[in-house]
Amino acid sequence: MITIKNLSKIYRTKSNTINAVNDLNLEIEKGEIFGVIGYSGAGKSTFIRLINRLEDPTEGQVIIDGEDITALKKNKLRLSRQEIGMIFQHFNLLWSRTVRENIAFPLEIAGVPKQTRRERVDELIKLVGLTGRENAYPSELSGGQKQRVGIARALANDPKVLLCDEATSALDPETTDSILKLLIDINKNLGLTIILITHEMHVIRKICHRVAVMEAGQVVEQGEVLDVFSHPKSQVTKKFVEQVMGENQQDDGLGDVIEGFATGKITKLHFVGEVTNQALISSVAKKYQVDISILQGKITQTRKGAYGTLVVHIDGDDEEINKAIDYIASTPVEVEVVHHA
Numbered sequence: 001m002i003t004i005k006n007l008s009k010i011y012r013t014k015s016n017t018i019n020a021v022n023d024l025n026l027e028i029e030k031g032e033i034f035g036v037i038g039y040s041g042a043g044k045s046t047f048i049r050l051i052n053r054l055e056d057p058t059e060g061q062v063i064i065d066g067e068d069i070t071a072l073k074k075n076k077l078r079l080s081r082q083e084i085g086m087i088f089q090h091f092n093l094l095w096s097r098t099v100r101e102n103i104a105f106p107l108e109i110a111g112v113p114k115q116t117r118r119e120r121v122d123e124l125i126k127l128v129g130l131t132g133r134e135n136a137y138p139s140e141l142s143g144g145q146k147q148r149v150g151i152a153r154a155l156a157n158d159p160k161v162l163l164c165d166e167a168t169s170a171l172d173p174e175t176t177d178s179i180l181k182l183l184i185d186i187n188k189n190l191g192l193t194i195i196l197i198t199h200e201m202h203v204i205r206k207i208c209h210r211v212a213v214m215e216a217g218q219v220v221e222q223g224e225v226l227d228v229f230s231h232p233k234s235q236v237t238k239k240f241v242e243q244v245m246g247e248n249q250q251d252d253g254l255g256d257v258i259e260g261f262a263t264g265k266i267t268k269l270h271f272v273g274e275v276t277n278q279a280l281i282s283s284v285a286k287k288y289q290v291d292i293s294i295l296q297g298k299i300t301q302t303r304k305g306a307y308g309t310l311v312v313h314i315d316g317d318d319e320e321i322n323k324a325i326d327y328i329a330s331t332p333v334e335v336e337v338v339h340h341a
């Protein structure tokens with residue numbers, strides 16, 4: 001639905017030439033939540049601003065539903081922009097306008113008649129959960145409420161695409177979760193395509209279907225979120241996965257723990273995808289005469305399932321332990337026996 005072809009943006013200053021976006025190619029599907037992650041300076045903001053032509057590219061094309069946005073003249077561009085909503089890290093609200101008036105603003109610009117405008121604003125206020133706050137000014141709102149106004153305003157003209165520029169980076173973790181949940185609901189209920197840029201892997205993990213990792217203006221890796229988590233290829237992607245999974249957490253002090261067991265087997269269980277850790281552990285404990293205790297590990301959830309490793313101690317008769325291990329190995333979970341007591 002969105003095709004990015006050989007997109008480049010070069011900034012020339014007196015002393016410098018910066019390839020902020022450098023020959024970028026991407027295909028984004030209709031109705032997906034697509035994340036772009038990168039460190040500061042990777043070119044994410046420039047990239048997202050090229051999609052709605054807040055910046056003009058030096059080269060390349062952005063094609064949305066067959067229409068080449070980069071080739072549009074000013075008048076047509078204004079109309080096309082109504083199909084692309086955008087929300088920002090610092091909300092960009094009009095401080096002298098109430099919630100209702102902020103949300104109505106893009107409708108006024110689009111020439112929507114007053115009565116229709118009022119009805120549409122009412123709908124949007126309900127959609128983003130701001131009922132009761134209609135007449136408040138931005139200065140009277142929490143960060144999460146401000147971003148809800150930003151979202152309602154971005155959705156006012158019924159866009160096909162929503163661009164999110166570090167939309168939760170100024171919010172605390174709990175508020176971030178509530179805004180991410182709202183974005184998931186909007187994506188599901190309205191079938192809206194969402195492109196978000198972030199430097200936080202948690203945001204990608206929680207809501208994105210696919211992700212592209214950017215470095216020095218280029219996409220260095222892309223794919224389904226779960227695949228990128230489980231098989232990160234580039235150094236920069238590995239660093240982002242560590243943000244969520246922790247660094248070298250797997251074997252921290254495991255040697256000492258292992259020495260403490262005189263019976264049973266210590267096993268590492270690698271989870272990628274559908275099977276959940278709780279379901280597996282409890283079904284093994286029910287099916288076989290074994291005791292299982294979790295010694296260490298970290299499991300995280302993506303939209304396509306769990307990812308991570310658990311180290312467990314399985315104790316009981318040798319035969320039962322082996323049956324339990326064979327059973328686990330017959331599921332999508334990978335088993336590795338690291339110690340026989």
Ligand SMILES: Nc1ncnc2c1ncn2[C@@H]1O[C@H](COP(=O)(O)OP(=O)(O)OP(=O)(O)O)[C@@H](O)[C@H]1O
Pocket residue numbers: 011012013018019020038039040041042043044045046047
């Ligand atoms: N208007 C501009 N003029 C000159 N250089 C710019 C301009 N805008 C961005 N750059 C440069 O382009 C590069 C990419 O910047 P960009 O803001 O797109 O990165 P980013 O990944 O979004 O990082 P951040 O999160 O820090 O904004 C940086 O080196 C930046 O200094």
